[in-house]
Each structure stands twice: as C-alpha cells, then as structure tokens.
Amino acid sequence: MPLLTIITITYNAEKFLPRTLRSVERALAGVMDKSQLEYLIIDGKSKDNTLHIASQYEFVSRIISEPDRGLYDAMNKGLKLAAGKYIWFLNAGDEIYNQDVLVSLLQSFTNDADVYYSDAMFVRESGDEVGLRSKFTPHKLPAHLKWQDFAYGMKVCHQAFVAKKDIAPHYDAENFSADIDWEINCLKRSDKTILLDFILCKYLLGGTSVQNHRRSLLDRFTVLKKHFGLFPALINHIFIFWRGFWFARKNGKYW
Template identity: 25%
Template sequence: MKLFSIITVNYNNATGLQKTMQSVFGQSFTDFEFIVIDGGSEDGSKLLLETNSSTITYWVSEKDTGIYNAMNKGIKASKGDYLFFLNSGDTLHDAFVLKNAAPYLKQSELIYGNLLIAEPARKWVKKYNEKLSLEYFTRDTLPHQGSFIHRALFERFGLYDETLKIVADWKFFLEAICKYNVRALYIDQVISSYDYTGISSRPEFYALQAHEKRTVLAKLFPLQIDSIYELHALRERKQYFDSFEKDLFVQKYFGLKLRWKALKKKILKRG
C-alpha cells in the first residue's frame, strides 16, 4: 500500500491534464499511486492517458454524472493511506510537496496547507485559517487540492454527496471537523497551484453555491444557522466600515467637517 493516492478528475481539458501529470511525475517523493478519472473526453485526453499508461497506476475514461461522482470513483479505486485530489489544470507547487508533507501525516487524519491562486491577471498565495469553526465554514472552506485526507475518514463518514453540484467537498470538511470533531492540522506551506477557472470560482455559479451551502447548514445545524449568518453579516459590516475608515479621502472629508463645526462654534460665540 502506498502512502499517497493522488486522484485527478478530468473532462475535455487535455492541456490542463498534461500540466497536472507533469507536476505529479516530477515529484521527488515516489511513495504514491496516481489515479486519473476521465469523464469520456473527446479532446485528446484519452490519447494522453493511453500514452502515459505505464506511469499511471489506474485510469478510466467513461461518462460520469458530475465531478463528485468522478471523485468518488477515484476514492473507490484508490489504495493509499492519504488521498489527495489534484484535478486537471491544478499542479503541485514544486517537486518537494509530497516529501515535505509526509512527516506531518502521523500527526492527524486531515492535513491542509495553502494554495497559489493562478488568476488570469495575477498570482497570489491564499493562506487558510489554522483555527477552524462552524462560523469559518459559512464563509470559506478547505482546499481539496491542498488537503491530505486519510482514507479512514471516507470509510467513517461516507463518500462525497453526489446530490450536490458544487459544495460536496466543503460539506465533507464541515461534517468531519464541526460535527465529528476531527482534528485538522494546518501546515504553512503552499501545496498546489489552483487553476482559478474551476466551476466553484466562476461568478455564474455563486448563487448555486450559496444555496447549496445554506441547505446543508440548515440540515446539519438547524439550531445554529440563524445565529451563524447573523454573526457573518455583522463581521462583513464591520470589515466594510473598517475599510471605509481607512480611506484617505474619507478621513480628509470628516477632518474638514470637524474643523468647520469648530469654526462655526467660534463664530457663534463671537456673535
């Protein structure tokens, strides 16, 4: 049995798949298996898999019912201790990611790190919270392409919820940490470079994402949901006013306004 199972899901993204495969094959640490689940692509992805079949532990190219159905196929095909989902277009940050992560695995069943976000116009590192809470998961998640998940968690809590289109990985983390009290370990390292063109990052899917999250929260935490969203709204309002107060123009405006009030008082006293 290998230490890591790297699972890649792909559909009609041969260019992204090639980038992902190159980053996997370039790892200095070799105690891993590599699994690719292709959704019956018609863009040359299957030919790419056939060409590299000697270095891929397991691959299949067939129709699926969505990304989480494909990820669940990967889980079922895997045999490694820790599962790592690196979908096509995403890449491991450097050649030493697995080597650097391996020493931490004995400390937790769930280890996560940071992402390099690759937007069209810029690249930046997203750092994740070390302290996780129910409130945190109303506004963010953990990155599946930055997390190493022990296979025992899937055996205990089940696979990804295929009734959800966008947030099933978020739901898995939410349940594991906030319902079943799994202790997640944060490591301050960049794990992978995230292709920011994925479905959950596209504005046209924001409404569906918010709807699915609220539905899940209402089902799992019905007594807390209203308080959670009220706290979330207050936090956003505070951040807005904090940024508003830091605006130089606003500071000058209110400074002049206060001076004018003081001047008016002086004029009235003299009158």
C-alpha cells in the same frame, strides 16, 4: 498499500491536464520509494485528447473513463477505488506547488494526523501567480482548524486538504458546494488535524463552483444550514455577503 492516493477528475481536459501531470512528475522525482504514491484519473468519457495525454505518464496507476453525473459523482468513484491511506484531490489544471511538496508531505504523514491542510496559491491560466488564497480572499487560514471555522464558508481550499481515507465520507453529488460539506465531515471525524508549514498546491482560477456561482451559493447555504442550523446559517450569510462586499470593494473581485 500506498501511503497517498492522488485523484484527478477530468472531462475534455486536454488543455489543462498536462500542467497537472507535469507538476506531479516533477514532485515525484524526489520521492525515493514511488510505491508510496497511487495516482488515479477518473474521466467522464472525454471526447478530446485527454486519455491519450494521461496514458503518456508512467506514474499514472489507473485511468477510468465512463459517463458520470458530474464532478462529485466522479470524485466518489475515485474515493471508492483509492487504495492509499490518505486522499488528495488535485483536479485538471491544478498543480502540486513545487518539486519538494511530495517529499515533505510524505514525511509529514509520520505524525499520523487524520487531516493535513495548507494554503493554496491562486494562479491564472497563463501560470501567473495571483496570490495566496488566505490573502486573495476573505478566508484567513486558521492555525488550528476545526469544523466550526466553516460557519462563514470554505475555510480551506479543497486542493489544499488531505484526509485519511477511513474518515472520508462520500460527496453529495447533487450539491455544487459538496466540497465544503466533505471537509466539514472530515474534520468532525478528525482526532488530529495539522497545518502544514508549506504550500500544497496551485489552484487554477475558474473552477466548477465559479462557473456555476449562483447555484454554488444556494447549495452552500444548504450545507451550512445542515451543520449549523437555519437561523445561524441565515445570520452567517448576511455576514458573508457583507464581508465579501467590503473585501471586493477594497481589493477587487475575487471569484
């Protein structure tokens, strides 16, 4: 059984997938026992060159290409197929931060935590670094993460969150903020959560939740109401919008 399964979701991703796969290839070069890693590509029946690009990389364990109901439906397929003890979602356009990350992450698994998390470096399509998520957004990274920290939104970038498969629930495929719900549920089931002392990933700005920003905000309210209750969710969203307004006024738009 592999120790880690990395899952990449694609749909007509020929423009962005190579940067993801090259980053995995660089990081995998330092891993002595490559059988510790499983790499899955779950594709939504792309019509471009995505599948041909994916087939060029020997470390790709499996490619599934079939119609789906969107990002989180595809992620559920990946979860079901994953054989690894730990799950890491790294979508097309996102990258492993540097060549040392996989070695360090695999070594960290000796702590047998249920969840590992870190900061994420925001990058533009050009590859230029914008800054760490904990600096570029109002979401400061806690040293001791717990599910209650999500009262004010997405505390940890999804691509910087690695969880044991046996605590990982399925995603609500109809909710554009299903990643927040997923992380909260993982943390509720986690007995041991560890902050890594290295950056896990580069996060490409402009993902699905940003492209569907208004729907994402409404769905986030649904998630927070589910976990914290209606009145706390209303109060917390007033604070979220107030905090976001002043942060953007001081630092510029961050979504």
